[in-house]
Amino acid sequence: MEQFLEQFASGLANGAIYACVALALVMIYVSTDHLNFAQGEMAMFSTYISWQLMQWGLNFWVAFLGAVAISFVMGVLIERVILRPLHNAPVLSVVVVFIGLLAICNSMAGAIWSYLIKEYPSPFPKSSFGIAGVIGPHQLGVVLITLIVLSLLFAFFRFTPLGLAMRAAAQNPQMARLVGVRVDWMLALGWGLAAAIGAVAGIMVAHIVYLDPNMMGGILLYAFAAALVGGIGNPGGAVVGGFIVGVLENMVAYTGNQIEKLTGVYIIGNGEKLTVALIIVIFVLTLKPAGLFGRVVVKRV
Amino acid sequence: MAALLEVKALKAFYGSTQSLYDVSFEIPAGGITTLLGANGAGKTTTLRAICNMVRTEGAVRFEGHDILGKPTEEIVRRRIAHVPEGRGTFTSLTVDENLRIAAYTRKDKDGVKAERERVFNYFPRLKERIQQQAGTLSGGEQQMLAIARALMLKPRLMLLDEPSFGLAPLIVVEIFRILKRINEEEKVSILLVEQNAALALDLASHAYVLETGRVVMSGDSSVVKNDENIRKSYLGY
Numbered sequence: 001m002e003q004f005l006e007q008f009a010s011g012l013a014n015g016a017i018y019a020c021v022a023l024a025l026v027m028i029y030v031s032t033d034h035l036n037f038a039q040g041e042m043a044m045f046s047t048y049i050s051w052q053l054m055q056w057g058l059n060f061w062v063a064f065l066g067a068v069a070i071s072f073v074m075g076v077l078i079e080r081v082i083l084r085p086l087h088n089a090p091v092l093s094v095v096v097v098f099i100g101l102l103a104i105c106n107s108m109a110g111a112i113w114s115y116l117i118k119e120y121p122s123p124f125p126k127s128s129f130g131i132a133g134v135i136g137p138h139q140l141g142v143v144l145i146t147l148i149v150l151s152l153l154f155a156f157f158r159f160t161p162l163g164l165a166m167r168a169a170a171q172n173p174q175m176a177r178l179v180g181v182r183v184d185w186m187l188a189l190g191w192g193l194a195a196a197i198g199a200v201a202g203i204m205v206a207h208i209v210y211l212d213p214n215m216m217g218g219i220l221l222y223a224f225a226a227a228l229v230g231g232i233g234n235p236g237g238a239v240v241g242g243f244i245v246g247v248l249e250n251m252v253a254y255t256g257n258q259i260e261k262l263t264g265v266y267i268i269g270n271g272e273k274l275t276v277a278l279i280i281v282i283f284v285l286t287l288k289p290a291g292l293f294g295r296v297v298v299k300r301v
Numbered sequence: 302m303a304a305l306l307e308v309k310a311l312k313a314f315y316g317s318t319q320s321l322y323d324v325s326f327e328i329p330a331g332g333i334t335t336l337l338g339a340n341g342a343g344k345t346t347t348l349r350a351i352c353n354m355v356r357t358e359g360a361v362r363f364e365g366h367d368i369l370g371k372p373t374e375e376i377v378r379r380r381i382a383h384v385p386e387g388r389g390t391f392t393s394l395t396v397d398e399n400l401r402i403a404a405y406t407r408k409d410k411d412g413v414k415a416e417r418e419r420v421f422n423y424f425p426r427l428k429e430r431i432q433q434q435a436g437t438l439s440g441g442e443q444q445m446l447a448i449a450r451a452l453m454l455k456p457r458l459m460l461l462d463e464p465s466f467g468l469a470p471l472i473v474v475e476i477f478r479i480l481k482r483i484n485e486e487e488k489v490s491i492l493l494v495e496q497n498a499a500l501a502l503d504l505a506s507h508a509y510v511l512e513t514g515r516v517v518m519s520g521d522s523s524v525v526k527n528d529e530n531i532r533k534s535y536l537g538y
Contacts, residue, residue: 161405168391168402175389178352179450180377180406 005134007254008247013139013208014222015246016146020201021216021223022230022238023150024194030233031170031190032083034091037098039198040220041105042078044213046071046199047206048113051120060123068199075195079188109213120206142204149200150239153193157235166190218274222246225281231294240293249277303365305330305490306351306458311359313343313350313514320346322514324359328458333484333491335501335522337536338511344494345386347511348460351492352376352383364457378406382451386462388443392436396427399435399446403453412455419487420449423479441472448476452483458490459483465497473497477504498536502526510535 021039028036036042050067054060078101086094124141131140157163169176169186176183202216209215222245230241256268268276284292304327313321321343328334336344350357352373361369368376377383391399400420404413421428424445430438435446444464451459464480465473481504484491495501502508502522509519510531518531525531 161401164394164398164402165405167398168394168405171391171393172389174354175385175391176402177354177373178377178383178385178389179403179454180374181402182374 002133004254007250009135010139011247011250012243013135013142013246014250015226015243016143017201017205017219017242018222018226018246019239019242020146020149020197020204021219022226022242023153023235024197024201025223025227026230026232026235026238027190027194027197029227030235031166031187034094034098035224035232036194037095037220038101038105039194040216040223041102041109041213042071042075042195043198043202044216045105045109046074046195047120047202047211047215048109050199050203051118051206051211052113054121060121064123064203067203068196071199072192072196075192076188078195079191083191084184106213113213115213118211120211122207138207145200145204149197153197162189221274222249222277225278229281229284229291231291234291234293237291237293241291244292245277245281248280249273252276252280303330304328305364306492307360307362308347308351309360309362311347311350311357311361313346313358314356315346320355320514321350321357324350324511324514324516326509326516326519328490328492329507331484331488331490332507333480333493333505334507334509335493335495335505336509336511337495337498337501337525339535340496341513342511343514344511345462346514348383348385348462348492348494351460352381377454380454380457381460382454382456382458383460384447384451384462384464386466388447390435390438390443390446392434394435395432396435396438396446397431399450400427400453403450406454413453416453416455420452423452423483424449441468441476444468444472444476445479448479448483452487452489456489458492461491461493463494463496465495465500473500480504498532499526 021043024039025035028034046067049070050063053063053066058066082097082101083094086097122138122141124137126137157167165176165181166186166189168179169181169183170190173183176186205219206215223242226241226245227238228241229244230237230239250273252268253270253273256272260266260269306328308327309325311321311324312319324343324347336347338344346355349355351361353369353371353376354373357369359369360367363379363381366379368379391402394402400417404416407413426442427445427449430442435443438446448464464476468476477500480491483489493501493505502525505522507519508522508525509516510525511517512535517535
């Protein structure tokens with residue numbers, strides 16, 4: 001039972017990370033209809049920035065906020081400078097740009113900070129934090145920080161005029177212009193926010209997976225799965241999807257371990273959890289192609 | 302009386318296709334003017350051209366300022382409210398959010414609050430539906446919401462694109478009655494594009510008739526209405 005809870009909690013912690021990256025993907029997707037393949041690498045780059053700030057002597061939380069702010073500005077700049085000229089370009093051109101961005105982030109991080117794997121600290125106190133035998137201090141911290149970030153974002157979109165304007169611009173850009181919303185800037189702002197959320201995810205996961213230029217590769221895959229399971233056009237769905245995928249993969253491994261313990265036969269374990277989790281995702285999407293919380297868009301012809 | 306909106310030799314293009322050739326007209330402050338014409342005459346394009354939503358040439362002056370080619374968002378800030386064809390509802394937002402976003406450019410909180418009350422006075426049904434998703438409203442209610450949204454801007458000029466489209470006759474009559482009231486009580490000038498010429502001519506004081514991207518005639522509504530030749534050749538009733 002204790003092991004079950006432990007696995008469940010660690011699934012929640014992973015899920016929180018997937019939820020953040022999935023949310024970043026969805027935020028850009030709903031306003032541009034593009035999936036940003038570089039989201040993970042951008043988050044990795046942000047994590048290096050926070051590491052660098054700490055190397056320069058800043059405290060973890062200052063470095064955290066600094067890196068999130070810098071990422072926000074970088075996100076805005078990427079949209080304004082690189083993607084603005086591609087507004088009317090075919091989808092494939094944009095995809096190529098995203099892949100280019102991915103490669104650039106990756107090799108730049110390698111060139112600046114080297115490909116050597118680095119340790120990354122956890123800001124959460126070891127002694128007083130967490131619940132012994134159930135959830136470790138870092139895992140609990142990750143879940144809490146993510147929940148705070150997600151609630152702040154929710155409040156921003158739900159209650160502020162700017163958040164409302166961003167939603168309106170994503171839903172109906174032409175009409176948004178007609179009520180005076182500067183839609184171009186809303187897109188850039190969306191990129192900035194997505195980059196900032198990615199930074200949070202990267203910084204939170206770095207202690208678990210260690211810091212290196214390829215740290216986000218697998219996580220981006222999970223995040224895609226999470227976004228699709230939740231319904232790619234639905235931010236709330238992406239968050240729930242993230243937690244589902246996180247818990248699911250750990251439950252798969254746990255079940256495999258239990259079976260092995262009981263019967264002595266090894267069927268699945270830690271090594272297969274990604275595979276099995278993705279099979280379940282494919283299964284869900286076969287039954288509900290729009291995702292669990294997605295809406296089927298019906299086009300009138 | 303100086304014209305509120307002056308349109309001179311307006312041309313408009315979709316890609317390389319020209320759809321307006323020479324459109325000139327004036328809208329007096331405080332009045333209701335209607336643009337009539339058959340399908341494809343360029344009525345909707347004219348409204349879109351005023352808000353810079355298509356590529357244009359020519360001149361558009363609003364309250365003495367040249368607005369042609371200015372970004373749509375800036376033109377809206379001069380308080381020109383465009384109610385587009387198909388109503389332009391933000392379907393996934395609630396009625397309340399639709400009204401709030403409509404006042405996005407306004408900084409006077411108290412004014413916006415008062416506007417809301419006025420809007421509910423014209424459209425009490427919207428108040429009942431305030432927390433409902435706009436996409437779930439009926440066609441008539443969505444048209445009301447579209448007009449309400451325009452009002453939240455406290456507009457000087459309202460551009461209305463076929464407010465009668467797809468609505469039951471009784472609801473159309475109700476909406477046109479409200480438009481009349483809005484024009485009189487709020488001193489909002491209205492430029493109305495309509496397929497339903499008879500209805501539009503009853504409401505408007507002045508009419509322009511478009512044919513294939515040109516103004517082919519204009520005059521007082523009563524004159525246009527009673528001229529059998531115009532009716533038969535351009536308005537088809």
